[in-house]
Amino acid sequence: MYKSKRIDNLGSAIFTEMANRKKQQIAKGKNVIDLSIGTPDLPPPSVVIQAMADALSDYNAFYYSLKGSQQLYQSIASWYQKRFSVILDTNTEILDLIGSQDGLAHLPLALIDPGDIVLVPDPGYPIYQGSVELAGGKIYPMPLMEQNSFLPDLDKIPKDIAQQAKLMIINYPSNPVAAIAGLDFFQKVVHFAKQNKIVVVHDLAYSELAFDGYKPPSFLQVTGAKDIGVEINSLSKSYNMAGARFGFMVGNRDIIQSLGTLKSNIDYGVFHVVQAGAIAALEEDGSHCADMAQIYQKRRDLLIEGFNDLGWKIEKPKASMFVWAKNPGQLTSREFAYSLLEEAGIVVIPGDAFGLMGEGYVRIALVQNDNKIKEAIKQLAQSKISF
Numbered sequence: 146m147y148k149s150k151r152i153d154n155l156g157s158a159i160f161t162e163m164a165n166r167k168k169q170q171i172a173k174g175k176n177v178i179d180l181s182i183g184t185p186d187l188p189p190p191s192v193v194i195q196a197m198a199d200a201l202s203d204y205n206a207f208y209y210s211l212k213g214s215q216q217l218y219q220s221i222a223s224w225y226q227k228r229f230s231v232i233l234d235t236n237t238e239i240l241d242l243i244g245s246q247d248g249l250a251h252l253p254l255a256l257i258d259p260g261d262i263v264l265v266p267d268p269g270y271p272i273y274q275g276s277v278e279l280a281g282g283k284i285y286p287m288p289l290m291e292q293n294s295f296l297p298d299l300d301k302i303p304k305d306i307a308q309q310a311k312l313m314i315i316n317y318p319s320n321p322v323a324a325i326a327g328l329d330f331f332q333k334v335v336h337f338a339k340q341n342k343i344v345v346v347h348d349l350a351y352s353e354l355a356f357d358g359y360k361p362p363s364f365l366q367v368t369g370a371k372d373i374g375v376e377i378n379s380l381s382k383s384y385n386m387a388g389a390r391f392g393f394m395v396g397n398r399d400i401i402q403s404l405g406t407l408k409s410n411i412d413y414g415v416f417h418v419v420q421a422g423a424i425a426a427l428e429e430d431g432s433h434c435a436d437m438a439q440i441y442q443k444r445r446d447l448l449i450e451g452f453n454d455l456g457w458k459i460e461k462p463k464a465s466m467f468v469w470a471k472n473p474g475q476l477t478s479r480e481f482a483y484s485l486l487e488e489a490g491i492v493v494i495p496g497d498a499f500g501l502m503g504e505g506y507v508r509i510a511l512v513q514n515d516n517k518i519k520e521a522i523k524q525l526a527q528s529k530i531s532f
């Protein structure tokens with residue numbers, strides 16, 4: 146094989162394995178309902194499609210963009226001010242990204258040196274570990290446990306580790322655990338980071354997918370957060386623009402500058418047509434996100450109430466597009482995920498795909514419509530699986 150050792154440490158083979166097992170079940174004629182990958186199944190707002198279509202007819206759109214337009218940065222700043230009352234300097238505190246993955250994958254390369262320690266949530270979204278591996282850093286996992294509401298216990302991080310750590314990654318509302326964090330937690334993080342001179346990256350990809358009237362806060366709402374940290378957001382989930390690839394990083398100007406320097410050597414910016422779509426999304430009146438949240442909330446209620454009725458007891462999450470559910474009985478996450486697929490035709494991701502602490506859980510993505518979710522409940526009810 147032509148590949149570096151770095152590649153071996155990337156990604157989790159279980160995602161591919163679940164996809165292969167799904168194909169096998171379909172080949173056997175099974176009705177399979179895929180609740181595994183967090184890909185939105187809904188369309189972007191029509192204003193986004195129109196803005197992108199209009200932009201496409203201007204051949205200047207095909208020039209290298211290098212950097213986001215001033216109009217784009219102004220839209221991001223206005224959106225942040227309206228949504229979080231956080232003021233951003235459009236010249237120094239914003240960087241456009243080719244999806245938030247671009248920022249998450251490259252930030253450690255821009256900030257740490259080989260051997261530096263990075264504090265990473267376990268379980269966590271896979272690129273948090275992957276990006277540290279790529280940059281030659283050392284991962285110190287912060288366990289996310291149910292008894293701590295899936296927040297890391299900062300007091301449990303050994304003093305020498307805290308003092309050596311260069312970077313901490315946090316993510317609320319979170320993937321895969323679907324947990325939320327309040328400003329009190331972010332305040333503790335800022336205090337901890339300042340004490341130990343650690344840079345904080347908050348991944349806020351699910352800021353707009355929240356339920357029951359809950360509005361996730363921004364890490365930058367905490368006084369002093371901008372001194373030590375940045376926040377990364379994405380239009381992939383909030384505006385169903387996952388394939389268009391648009392995200393942005395905001396906050397500390399030095400961090401923004403470092404990532405900007407790295408990226409200027411790697412890519413030449415976001416396609417102008419995508420920038421036009423992003424502006425239209427961010428300037429939309431907010432009704433799209435409210436409608437999306439309603440749709441996901443209804444799916445959450447249908448799925449969890451249906452599964453609860455069968456005896457699978459699951460808490461309703463307040464945000465994100467995921468449900469983090471405990472395995473019944475003594476089965477490992479993988480054994481349970483395989484049996485859900487083979488017996489009930491439901492594809493989920495075993496929790497250990499997201500880190501050692503994910504063992505004992507599976508992640509269910511709310512990426513199918515109400516009818517498909519009802520089918521999943523029926524298939525589970527008719528299966529041999531008992532709770």
Ligand SMILES: Cc1ncc(COP(=O)(O)O)c(C=O)c1O
Nearest residue numbers: 244245246270320350379381392
């Ligand atoms: C927590 C989290 N962050 C970031 C991303 C990456 O999103 P994108 O690169 O599409 O903005 C995802 C995608 O699933 C995610 O779940």
